[in-house]
Amino acid sequence: MANQYQFTDEELIARFQKGDEQAYVELVNRYRDRLMNFAYRFVNDDEQAEDIVQDTLLKLYTHRHYYRNIAKFSTWIYTIAGNLAKTELRKRKRHKVTNLSQMGREEREYELPSVEAESGQIVHEQYAEKQIQQAIQTLPLHFRTVIILRDIQELSYEEISNIVDVPLGTVKSRINRARLQLQKALKDFR
Amino acid sequence: MDRYQFEDLISDYIEGKLPVAKRQEFEKYLESNPRAQSQVTELRQLISSMHSLPVKKTSADFTTRLMQRAAVARIENHTGVNQEKRWPLIGGFTPAYAGMLATLLVAVVVVSLQFLPEKQAPAQFQPVIAEEIATPQPEASSLNQEGDLAQIEAAEQDSAETAKELPDHDGLYQEHITLTGD
Numbered sequence: 206m207a208n209q210y211q212f213t214d215e216e217l218i219a220r221f222q223k224g225d226e227q228a229y230v231e232l233v234n235r236y237r238d239r240l241m242n243f244a245y246r247f248v249n250d251d252e253q254a255e256d257i258v259q260d261t262l263l264k265l266y267t268h269r270h271y272y273r274n275i276a277k278f279s280t281w282i283y284t285i286a287g288n289l290a291k292t293e294l295r296k297r298k299r300h301k302v303t304n305l306s307q308m309g310r311e312e313r314e315y316e317l318p319s320v321e322a323e324s325g326q327i328v329h330e331q332y333a334e335k336q337i338q339q340a341i342q343t344l345p346l347h348f349r350t351v352i353i354l355r356d357i358q359e360l361s362y363e364e365i366s367n368i369v370d371v372p373l374g375t376v377k378s379r380i381n382r383a384r385l386q387l388q389k390a391l392k393d394f395r
Numbered sequence: 396m397d398r399y400q401f402e403d404l405i406s407d408y409i410e411g412k413l414p415v416a417k418r419q420e421f422e423k424y425l426e427s428n429p430r431a432q433s434q435v436t437e438l439r440q441l442i443s444s445m446h447s448l449p450v451k452k453t454s455a456d457f458t459t460r461l462m463q464r465a466a467v468a469r470i471e472n473h474t475g476v477n478q479e480k481r482w483p484l485i486g487g488f489t490p491a492y493a494g495m496l497a498t499l500l501v502a503v504v505v506v507s508l509q510f511l512p513e514k515q516a517p518a519q520f521q522p523v524i525a526e527e528i529a530t531p532q533p534e535a536s537s538l539n540q541e542g543d544l545a546q547i548e549a550a551e552q553d554s555a556e557t558a559k560e561l562p563d564h565d566g567l568y569q570e571h572i573t574l575t576g577d
Contacts, residue, residue: 233461237453245451255453259461266465267472334448337441356445381406388438 210235214278222269229269232278233262239358240286246353247290248297249342257293261286280367283360287350287368294346340390348383355380396424401431409439 212220212228214235220228240261244254264285272281341349347369354365362380366373401424407413408421425432485493 229465230458230462233458237457238450241453242451246448251451254451255457258453259457259464262461263464263468267468333444337444337448352445356442357448359446377406378403381403384406384438384441385402388434388441391441 215274218269218272218278219274222272229266232265236279236282237262240282243283243353243358244286244290246338246341246357247287247349248293249338253293253297257286257289260289264289276367277364279360280364283354283358283364283368284370291346291350336391336394337387340387340394343390344383344386348379348386351376351379352383352387356384396420398431401428405435405438409435409442 212231214232217228217232221232237258240258241254244257244261245251248254248257261282265282272278341353344352350369351365354360354368355362360368362373362376365380366376369376371379401421404413404417404421408418413421425435488496
């Protein structure tokens with residue numbers, strides 16, 4: 206990362222904390238798609254994912270002085286995004302429960318998502334992506350977070366441990382169990 | 396190695412993080428277990444597929460919208476609108492936390508006081524009063540209800556005489572100390 210850019214993330218946030226708004230724009234450009242990918246894999250909805258990324262980066266703007274140079278910037282920003290994504294899912298869950306309870310049985314059955322691919326319309330890769338995405342949604346939140354950070358965002362175990370604030374050994378064990386659970390969910394889909 | 400141990404180590408094996416001895420043990424298990432072999436292969440493929448999932452991107456007007464919101468936040472910050480009220484810190488804690496800590500501390504002190512052993516009052520020496528020794532107090536029942544004044548007066552006279560024969564208070568006190576060692 207340091208080789209790719211002129212300034213490291215930590216240097217940019219330091220400049221932004223001193224009032225350099227251009228440094229903020231640079232951080233936004235570096236992280237908006239990474240965070241979008243993370244949020245989308247987490248909540249499985251484009252609009253909500255983009256709202257989460259907007260809120261995360263706005264928080265970076267308004268709470269810039271809360272960052273202390275004791276942690277990596279990426280750890281800090283992923284922690285914010287992760288917390289916002291979890292909040293969004295909890296809100297959605299409450300909303301969903303209300304909606305389902307107001308529906309009739311037939312409506313409920315109709316609303317449940319289908320994972321079957323329409324043959325001939327979707328190419329194999331897209332189908333595989335859709336299946337993986339839906340299998341991820343079956344995982345409990347603590348498994349979902351770590352597997353996205355590890356296998357999609359490709360962060361190190363140490364970074365993930367800092368983001369989710371649990372010991373390294375627990376992170377490793379959660380990733381392993383999440384993978385096995387994901388593998389089982391995909392088998393069940395087929 | 397059993398099935399559970401195999402599953403615990405599968406990620407470490409795929410990522411090449413098993414120590415040599417463990418890896419050999421793991422591979423030995425794989426050789427004798429075709430189901431485990433196919434599980435490793437499938438998991439390897441799954442991880443690889445996840446690495447290569449297409450990256451979701453933000454919409455084209457993402458940064459413009461964000462900068463507009465940031466500008467609004469900046470104005471609100473300058474004008475004090477929607478600004479969070481900042482409380483002064485007490486010993487590095489917000490007043491709410493400081494209050495909670497203080498309450499907790501008081502609770503701990505109160506509870507721990509309940510468990511302290513009761514302090515025994517130091518044995519106090521009661522000087523024996525000559526009159527008490529000399530004069531056995533008449534029992535309430537022994538006094539008839541009409542109050543035999545003559546009887547009482549006689550008793551008082553007797554006790555006064557007896558008191559003259561006994562040493563004074565200080566003498567008794569000293570004597571008691573010598574005896575008890577107090």
